Amino acid sequence: MAVDVIMPKQGLQMTEGTIISWMASEGDSVQEGDPLFEIETDKLTIEIGAPATGVLLKILSQEGDVVPITERIAVIGEQGEDISELIAQQQSGPEQDQPTEPEHTEGPKTVQPAGEPAEQVATGGSSRYASPRARWKAEELGIDVSSIQGTGPDALVIEQDVLQYAQQAPKATPLAKRLMQQSNTDMDSVQGTGPRGKIYSRDLVSAEPVQPAAAQPEDTIGKLSGMRKTIAARMRESLDTAAQAVHRVDVDMYEAVRLRKRLKAAEIAVSFNDIIVMAVAKSLRKHPNMNSAFTDDGIITYGSVHVGVAVALDEGLLVPVLRNADSMSLHDIHQETRRLGEAARSGTLLPDEMTGGTFSVSNLGMFGIDSFTAIINSPESGILAIGAIVEKPVVIDGEITVRPICQLSLTYDHRLVDGAPAALFLQEIKKMLSNPYLLL
Amino acid sequence: MSKKKYAVAIRDVIAEEMRSDERVFVMGEDIGALGGVFGCTRGLQKEFGTLRVLDTPISESGFVGIGIGAALTGMRPVIDFMYLDFVYVAMDQLLNQAAKLRYMYGGRASLPLVIRGQQGVGRGNAGTHSQSIEAFFTHIPGFKVVMPSNAYDAAGLLRTAIRENNPVMFIEHKALYIQTEEVPDDPDFMIPFGQAAVKRSGSDATIVATSLMVSRALEAAERLAEEGIEVEVIDPRTLIPFDIDTVITSVKKTGRALVVHEAHKNNGPGSEIASQIMEKGFRYLDAPVARLGAKACTLPFSLVLENAVVPSVEDIIQSVHEICYH
Structure with a gap:
């Protein structure tokens, strides 16, 4: 048998x-x-x-x-x-x-593939050591370096050995070749999974039932816009230089809400943001230490109060500046803020209208954010982050009552201003917002 | 372009800078009446007078101190060392003062000071007149260290050195002073520091060589090419700052590197260069980085022995064979 x-x-x-x-x-x-x-x-x-x-x-x-x-x-x-x-x-x-x-x-x-040399007969076992360069080349070519016989000192695998091995490695196993022949498959249409893309029979099996992998969105990399680069650099620079600390306070906006309603009834439109900007501007005039900048040559205390108002665009953030905001009426602040906001959105903001701020405000109240920490718009001394106005239970005169509360977060540069004076400044803003008639 | 000897290129740049900037002056031993032992200041005293071309006593520490003071107060001194071996006499002024003053003053003072002179073998000048001093100045931070290997580089780098606001150790080579090359006539011709020159292109091994060793590396490369080994030769031109990028780009191509200098091999500048190649280009290496430098012994008086101590063309060829596993 x-x-x-x-x-x-x-x-x-x-x-x-x-x-x-x-x-x-x-x-x-x-x-x-x-x-x-x-x-x-x-x-x-x-x-x-x-x-x-x-x-x-x-x-x-x-x-x-x-x-x-x-x-x-x-x-x-x-x-x-x-x-x-x-x-x-x-x-x-x-x-x-x-x-x-x-x-x-x-x-x-x-x-036996026609015209292809038979695999080289190894003279001994494979090498234990390979030069870094040989490993690098093998990795690039998808070759397992341990399967190569080295010709360097002590059988070290060197670059030349890898390149020679790569040249000799067949592109498909005989079995895979025959299967391809039988099924009339073009060799170029098969993706090999072996070293250097060598085609194994399993590659053909997996290639036959065409199962497109579930469409997984691929990672993409988008070019940085000039604006994104500027924002990135300025934010990084701000955090790298200023010693940023944060104070938070809840402000009762009851009177501010009433004021706004009354003005509205008189057909004078103002936003809470306008009222807060005005309170900030007036407080800056009273606290010049917050209207300043730190430089190696000394502290600059600005004579004017120019308040930057952050405007979010799809492409990024702009901070147009309200000049001499402390001497503007509420109506002026409203008009100027609207004009600057529209200019920012239509891309017609002039460079001068985006520079020279001495302090900034940023408002995310419209997104329902309770409170957040803003990054100082360098080289300014601080930035006020305004949260949403939310009705909350508060205790007034020993009784629980519901009041519209807004949380303000002041980020200040501790190199310039210590905690106590920064607290006094925030207290001043709180006082003015609690009793907005002080602004008028 | 004008064909010039290395020594003449040095003298001409000094003269041109003295003409265009009255703050530039030179100081040193036998540089005025004699014009320097190697002729690097020949004729300068005649043109610029004894106040701008000062013959000093044999007092290196003293005249380096004067140079530091002058540089701090706005002058741009170029101090001539007859032999750079003599810097050891002035080490306190050079490494404790000049190298550190800019740092000590918080960056608010500048120190436009050039120390220049020749070093190395070639004349059998023996132990205290044939040394290579660069390792000391590449070890202590504060100096820029320049080592031109030919007349062209000497001219371009010296002008950069004189216009530089930090102390510069400008290291010439006595055996290169008669080297002749075309040098640009442009009175503003400058070669920036930290830019290596690829002197010869090759695919099989990289040689990083400085000063006199550049010509020996090139000669070795020619002979290796006859055997089919193509060597790339890189002259870093300045050791501080050092252009490692050009070296790594080359090693990525060749996979092999040899560093050759005339300074002693032990703890020499080649140790630093080899380390940087391994730190930044380890994966490209097919062989350990090789180093060649003078043997760890005092430079001999006998020319025969002197030649045996520093790397020769044959040493370079043998070392390239080793890293190529031949």
């Missing part, structure tokens, strides 16, 4: 092997377990014993052939046994369902 000698699978990753040598010739008697042939995989070189005792009737794959695993490479049987039928099966046996192609009549030899 004839026994097949097959290309054995040595290790999980093995898909093919190269026959390096036969230790017996056709017609020789072989003993089960005695070395029969030597193969090389991409990991090792190993001797394989005969699977049975008998006569080596036929060698189907010659030295140098690259053969997929489990493929028959020889037949062992009894002297004189007729194996012609068995060998004929070779042509259609393993692939009975597939249309037979003429190339297959030559047996496993056809898996």
Whole structure:
């Protein structure tokens, strides 16, 4: 009874092997377990014993052939046994369902890619050490550096070894090549997952049932706009230079709400923001230490009060400046803030209208933000962050009552102003907002 | 362009700078009446007089001190050392004062001081007249350290040095003074510090060489090319600041590097350069970075022995073979 000698699978990753040598010739008697042939995989070189005792009737794959695993490479049987039928099966046996192609009549030899050199026979095991450059090149080429035999000192793998290995590495395994031939698949259309994109049979299997991966949005990188760059640089610079500290206070806006209603009834439109800007401007006039800037040459105390008002655009943030805000009426503040806001949105703001501020305010109340910490618009001394006006229970004269409360957060530069004077400034704003008639 | 010897290029730049800037003056031993032992100040006293071309006593510490004071108060002194070995006499003034004053004054003072002179082998001048001093000045922060390897670079770098507001150690080489090259006539021709020159392009190994060793590296490269090894030769031109980017770009291409200088190999500037190559280009290396420098012994009087102590063309070829695993 004839026994097949097959290309054995040595290790999980093995898909093919190269026959390096036969230790017996056709017609020789072989003993089960005695070395029969030597193969090389991409990991090792190993001797394989005969699977049975008998006569080596036929060698189907010659030295140098690259053969997929489990493929028959020889037949062992009894002297004189007729194996012609068995060998004929070779042509259609393993692939009975597939249309037979003429190339297959030559047996496993056809898996040897025409014109491609057989895998180089390694002279020994692989190297333990590789130069950093060899590792770098191997990584770039997708080659496992440990599978390369080094030619440097002490078998060090060097760049040259990697490049040489890369040149010799076949682009597809023989099995994959045959599968591609059968299915008329163009080699270029298959994405190999092996080293350097070498195509394995599993790549074809996975390529067949076309399963587009669930469309996952990819990461994108957008070019930085000039505005984004400026904002980024100025925010970073502010945090890098100023010693920023924050005070927070709740302000009862009851009277401010009433004032606004009355003005509205008289058809004078003002916003809470306008009232707060006015309170800030007047308070700055009373607290000149907050209307200042820190420089290496000394502290600049500004003679004028110019209040910046942050305006959010889709592209980013602009801070147009209300000049001499402390001497403006509430109506003036309202008109000027509106004009600057519209100019900012239409892109017609002049450079002069965006510079020269001595203090800024930023309002996120319209987004329902209770409270936030703003970053100082350098080189100003501070910025007031205005939260939403929310009705809250408060205790007044020992009784719980509901009042419109707005939280103000003052970020100030501690290099310029200490905690106590900054607190006095915020207290002043609170006083004016609690009793807005002081503003008039 | 004019064909000039290295020493003449030095003298001409000093003269041109003295003509265009009256704050520039020179000081040193035997530089006036004699015109310098190597002719680097020849004719200057005749043109500019004894107040701007000062012959000093043999007192290095003293005249460096005068130079520091003059520089701090607005002058632009160029101090001539007959042999740079003599800087050791003035080390306190140079490394404790000049190198540190700008820092000590919080950056508010400038110190436009040029120390220049020649060093190295070639004349059998023995232990105290043949040394290479750059390692001391690249170790202590404060000096810019310049090492021109040819007349062209000498002219462009010296003008940059004289117009620089920090102290500059300008290191010439006695064996290069007769080196002749085309030098631009432009009275504003300057080579910026920190810009290496790729003297020869190659794909197999990178040699970083300074001063006299640049010509030896180039000769070695020619001979290696005959064997099929193409060497890239880089002259950093200034050690402080050092153009590591050009070196790394080259090592990325070649995978191998050799640093050659005439200063002693032990703790020499090549140690720093090799370290930087390994820090910034480790993954590009196919072999350890090699170094060549003078052996750890006093420079001999005998020319035969002197040649044996400093790296030769043969040493460079052998070292390149080693890093190329030949």
